[in-house]
Amino acid sequence: MGSSSDNQTRIDRVRVLLRENNLDGYLALNTSDIRWLTGWTQLFDLEQAHAVLLTQDVAHLHSDSRYSNVMRERNTEGLWQISDELIALGGYLANLLAPNRGTQAAPFKLGIEADIALNRYRALVAALAEGFELVEKPGLLSGLRAVKDSSEIALHKQAQAITDAAFAHMIEWLKPGQSEREAQAELEYSLQRLGGEGIAFGSIVASGSNSANPHAVSSQRRFEQGDFLVLDFGAKYHDYCADMTRTVIFGEPSEQQRCIYDTVLRAHETAKAAIAPGKTGKALHELALSVITEAGFGSYFTHGLGHGVGIDVHEEPRLAAQSTSTLVQGNVVTVEPGIYLPGCGGVRIEDFGVVTATGFEVFTQAPHELIVL
Numbered sequence: 001m002g003s004s005s006d007n008q009t010r011i012d013r014v015r016v017l018l019r020e021n022n023l024d025g026y027l028a029l030n031t032s033d034i035r036w037l038t039g040w041t042q043l044f045d046l047e048q049a050h051a052v053l054l055t056q057d058v059a060h061l062h063s064d065s066r067y068s069n070v071m072r073e074r075n076t077e078g079l080w081q082i083s084d085e086l087i088a089l090g091g092y093l094a095n096l097l098a099p100n101r102g103t104q105a106a107p108f109k110l111g112i113e114a115d116i117a118l119n120r121y122r123a124l125v126a127a128l129a130e131g132f133e134l135v136e137k138p139g140l141l142s143g144l145r146a147v148k149d150s151s152e153i154a155l156h157k158q159a160q161a162i163t164d165a166a167f168a169h170m171i172e173w174l175k176p177g178q179s180e181r182e183a184q185a186e187l188e189y190s191l192q193r194l195g196g197e198g199i200a201f202g203s204i205v206a207s208g209s210n211s212a213n214p215h216a217v218s219s220q221r222r223f224e225q226g227d228f229l230v231l232d233f234g235a236k237y238h239d240y241c242a243d244m245t246r247t248v249i250f251g252e253p254s255e256q257q258r259c260i261y262d263t264v265l266r267a268h269e270t271a272k273a274a275i276a277p278g279k280t281g282k283a284l285h286e287l288a289l290s291v292i293t294e295a296g297f298g299s300y301f302t303h304g305l306g307h308g309v310g311i312d313v314h315e316e317p318r319l320a321a322q323s324t325s326t327l328v329q330g331n332v333v334t335v336e337p338g339i340y341l342p343g344c345g346g347v348r349i350e351d352f353g354v355v356t357a358t359g360f361e362v363f364t365q366a367p368h369e370l371i372v373l
Helices: 004-020 031-038 065-074 089-101 118-127 140-145 150-173 180-193 208-212 255-274 281-294
Strands: 025-028 051-055 059-062 081-083 108-112 132-136 204-207 228-233 244-249 306-308 315-319 332-335 338-341 345-348 351-355 360-362
Touching: 004 025, 004 031, 004 051, 004 140, 025 031, 025 140, 031 051, 031 059, 031 140, 051 089, 059 089, 065 081, 089 118, 118 132, 140 315, 150 180, 150 228, 150 244, 150 332, 150 351, 180 204, 180 228, 204 208, 208 228, 208 338, 208 345, 228 345, 244 255, 244 345, 255 281, 255 332, 255 338, 255 345, 255 360, 281 306, 281 315, 315 332
Parallel strands: 025 108, 059 081, 108 132
Antiparallel strands: 025 051, 051 059, 204 228, 228 244, 306 315, 306 332, 332 351, 338 345, 351 360
């Protein structure tokens, strides 16, 4: 859990961006952004029930009575002004900011995300019709969240330790004849039994021809001799995600299967070794792709090399052919090349870790060699 000094630092970083972007305030509605700003763990759920308004002077948090008692208990340093007033967000903001309108001739410039829901945007426009200007600022908070502090890195490492332990359990548990859904249930139970506070995303358990689908949906298909089995999964710990993929096989691999696996592993290790501040997501993706292409499988690597991980399992920066991201120290990213042969099967190997001053510290400790079940 982050300290109050971590959370004050996060608020201060947003205020710097307000000045740089000529904004009087910023409205955060994304729950993951609010979780990051407050540092409060195991409080927020899937409901979009909260809003944060940050100005240079005050940090306001508007929620409701289902959450506000816990928020007040956790607001020990008094960083937040908390309201659970039964009023629509637009009206709350208008009332809150009304005093500003008496002394400020220019419109109050309120930054908002570009992906705000249309109905909420229309309500804000109606409520703040006079004296305010809504200014779209896509990526303002996601850019800050992309650089993790030491407390966030510690939570990622713990989430991954739980995930590694679940993989070790699954290697002992898996047998031919089980179904993908049975294995998915056991895997997700293990993530929580071993200390996870939830799953980072819906686990992928895909075997045989289904493993050729990068985001396969687990089915009632039963494992057979000769199947590749792709396991893509992660625990959550204090709201921070782990993300790993391992591919195993039932029975001894064929020559082609061994070639595919070794090629993916070589691309994985080559890309990981190249990660450092200043490297672009596009260049790293192309490096992994070049290894796979040289082996004759270039057209079967059909997705990006990786992505950022944090409170959400997919964050900035992106490592992909269309990426405009440049890595900096503190980015937490995945490396997950794959080869997918339709009708045959697929292989993906994924680690995640943090970009350091000189390279890449990998959180994932599970082995990389092909495990034969």
